[in-house]
Amino acid sequence: MADAEAHGHGGETRRDFILLLGNAMAVVGVGALAWPLIDSLSPAADTKAASTTEVDLAPIKAGQRVSVKWRGSPVFIEHRTPETIARAVKDDKVSMPDPQPDAERHQEGKAQWLVMVGVCTHLGCIPLGQNTGDKRGDYGGWFCPCHGSHYDASGRIRKGPAPKNLPVPDYRFVTDTRIVIGEKPKKPAA
Amino acid sequence: MRLAIAAGLVLAALSAASTSRAAEAEKPKSVSWAHDGVFGTFDRKQLQRGLKVFMGSCATCHSLRQVYYRNLVEIGLTPSEAKAVAATKEIDEIGDDGQPKKRKAELKDRFVSPFPNALAAAAANSNKAPPDLSLIVKARAGGADHCYSILTGYSEPPKDWKDEEGRPRKLEGAQQYNKYFPGEIIVMPPPLTSEGQIDYGKDAPKATVDQMARDVCAFLSWAADPTMEERKRTGIKVVLFLLLFTAVFFVIYRRVWKNVH
Amino acid sequence: MSAMPTTPQPRWMRWVEQRLPIFSFVQHFNEYPTPKNLNYFWNFGSLAGITLVIMIVSGIVLAMHYTPHVDYAFDSVERIRRDVNHGWLLRSMHANGGAMFFIAVYIHVFRGLYYGSYKAPREIVWWMGIIILLLMMATAFMGYVLPWGQMSFWAAKVITNLFSAIPLVGEDITTWLWGGFTVDQPTLNRFYSLHYLLPFIIVGVVVVHIWSLHTVKSGNPLGIDVKSPKDTIPFHPYYTVKDMFGLGVFLLIWSIFVFFAPDFMGHPDNYIPADSQVTPPHIVPEWYFLPFYAILRATPDILFINAKLAGVIAMFGSILLLFFLPWLDSSKVRSANYRPAYRVAFWILVVDCIVLGFCGANPPEGAWLHISRAATAWYFFHFLILVPIIARVETPKPLPFSISEPVVKPAVARA
Secondary structure (H helix, E strand, O other), rough: OOOOOOOOOHHHHHHHHHHHHHHHHHHHHHHHHHHHHHHHOOOOHHHHOOOOOOOOOOOOOOOOOOOEEEEEEEEEEOOOOOHHHHHHHHHHHHHOOOOOOOOHHOOOOOOOOEEEOOOOOOOOOOOOOOOOOOOOOEEEEEEEEOOOEEEEEOEEEEEOOOOOOOOOOOEEEOOOOOOEEEOOOOOOOO | HHHHHHHHHHHHHHHHHHHHHHHOOOOOOOOOOOOOOOOOOHHHHHEEEEEEEHHOHHHHOOOOOOOOHHHHHHHOHHHHHHHHHOOOOOEEOOOOOEEEEEEOOOOOOOOOOOOOOOHHHHHHHOOOOOOOOOHHHOOOOOOOHHHHHHHEEEEOOOOOOOOOOEEEEOOOOOEEEEEEOOOOEEEOOOOOOOOOEEEOOOOOOOHHHHHHHHHHHHHHHHHHHOOOOHHHHHHHHHHHHHHHHHHHHHHHHHOOOOOOO | OOOOOOOOOOOHHHHHHHOHHHHHHHHHHHHHHHEOOOOOOHEEEEEEEHHHHHHHHHHHHHHOOEEEEEEOOHHHHHHHHHHOOOHHHHHHHHHHHHHHHHHHHHHHHHHHHHHHOOOOHHHHHHHHHHHHHHHHHHHHHHHHHHOOOOHHHHHHHHHHHHHHHOOHHHHHHHHHHHOOOOOHHEEEEEEHHHHHHHHHHHHHHHHHHHHHHHHHHHOOOOOOOOOOHHEEEEHHHHHHHHHHHHHHHHHHHHHHHHHHOOOOOOOOOHEEEOOOOOOOOOOOOOHHHHHHHHHHHHHOOOOOEEEHHHHHHHHHHHHHHHHHHHHHHOOOOOOOHHHHHHHHHHHHHHHHHHHHHHHHHHOHHHHHHHHHHHHHHHHHHHHHHHHHHHHHOOOOOEOOOOOOOOEOOOOOOOO
16 A cells, blocks of 8 residues: 555655554554453452451450351451460471461461461362361361361361362451451561 | 273263262162153142141241242142142231231242241251252252152161261261261251151041152152143153154155265 | 356346345355265254254343342242243253253264364364354353352352463452452353353354355365265255254254253252352263363373463363364375274274263262373373374375265375
């Protein structure tokens, strides 16, 4: 097309430039139109608003476990006793599928509060151990009835098909006894 | 080709063997049902007895959400009999003054659930809400046979009852032993325990536990698949039509192709 | 397109034809010269096409009764089964139709593999076919989510979670796919939208598939080119009647499922409403995805790639490598009837795919894990190593001279 229309050098350059500019603007325009469409599929404001859960830890007695719902999944919270913590720390050096010291499983200076997403890392079942009388597995933590994964007092996988420890979600202490799950801690833990 | 078929058969056998082990429950007892087979239909009298068992026993804890009282006409109740069944239950509604009030259930209503919501159902039943029974026959491998086997499968646990790793097992709390239930432990207490527990009235078989289990499972089969009879009736016509259609086109095909060599 | 018909036409037909050549278009299809030696395996293309139409029609009507909301989806499907006039029929046709569609298409694909339908000049026909297969899989998966039963929900969760295996951006992509932080209302709603859309895109690709086919003309069981008009017959009435007969048999099988075993290919757990807090003990996809599911779960850590990502790559790779088949198989002989070694390899591949299907249905533990791994390895070995080698070393049998003359000429020299 440029060949057929080649009249003078100056004219061609100007026309090429304006053509290039036009095409570039068309591309930008299409891109600018596409972005809102793509972005509209990301979580909406109401979905995001429901993405944090605030929990008052004060009523949870030492040794007690409670479940709260966060983003559609259960979150296990345990007020650990010093004996439980000691048991978890003692196993730090033992060989396990997903090694992690107990100190990385809780926030600094808050070893008594263990907060984990209660979804088995094998195939997404919900492990037992939250209710009194539940089977807690061989390591006194949680036990997944689906395929027999045993988690220890720190929520670490010790036996069975699950590959990873129970995930620790982002959570932030607003006060000493209140946490918001789904928000990053001010200072990174550990 | 033959290789493929042979391999398929070997694997099918292997697969059957391994899944039955994985389910870790006894295969359900095989029961002969009136609704079995291509021509099988529901036994209306049996469904009506099953309804009595459901209302008298299951309905205390289980809902039947997908069934409406109007559907009872389909199992042979007269509209007024169906209305009478509905009227035994109450439902919440908003009155003309805007305040909540109770009214008797009517034909247009769903079967009233025994608990206001799933949390209440769970709280009242060892933290596990009793499942809705509308589709229980379709939602369990084994269907009606599974239903019957569970209802008649309660017993004492075996003497040396052990788990997979050889550790002894025992029942705790509300747990019951039922070898047909996956995992062998069921929390539902045996719902049918004594002969005559449900009043079958006159002109009916004796209300033995076995008979009541059969009847209620037949009723639940209907509840899960109320269009079964229409489906089979239509199916026979469609298959006959398609057989003829296929035969006609086979003849046309041979005729059109007669001169192609 | 063929020239204008020679027979005199009414004036209105000529008037239309000059403005829109619809009659010559129809005539092209009627007269499409088709090799006269096609066997019954050539029925499955048109069967798949008809199945697509039946699925779209039944699907549109079902959409008029279905509610894409997490609180109502399950109940709306039950209402279709119970209260909507003939709703049980539509629903059963559509649910079983998905499986029948895959039966037709898988036979169609294996027909192509056996008779070398991917070879020159039909590469684009083949590629369009693979795109159709991928679109079908996406459509079927999203359709399976819509009833919002336990298997629907957990299938959605497991499959969308695969994208989280992508390094760095995986989690963000998964959140974007979900439109939330787990499979929930936004996910169901968009799956419904896409499940409605994709079939029409499939129709578009089918048009290109057939357009390309009609440009290069159909292959045939001998795998040799058409030499003269004596080798062909017009599509209508010869293949239209043969397709109608085949359709009758296919619909009979479909009907037996629809009317007498509507849940035979389904899973009981999908009659339990979706519950994000309870996982079914064994999550399995519909049977037509089982071989791919087996590949996904069988793949171990490979070098620095973790097992999850490796599995995802292997699963998608198992289909994507079909795109390269025209180059992987350099043999000039198309039909496996004249390729003794390839023929054996083909049947072993069929067995391998069946084995993978059984592996997918069983937990990836013990013996099943080893079988899955061996079968997965064989699948890739077949396409990436065996087929190229056979193409180079195999001596094909002598090919016949033409479709209408059963005279055998010496084997062609291979490149």
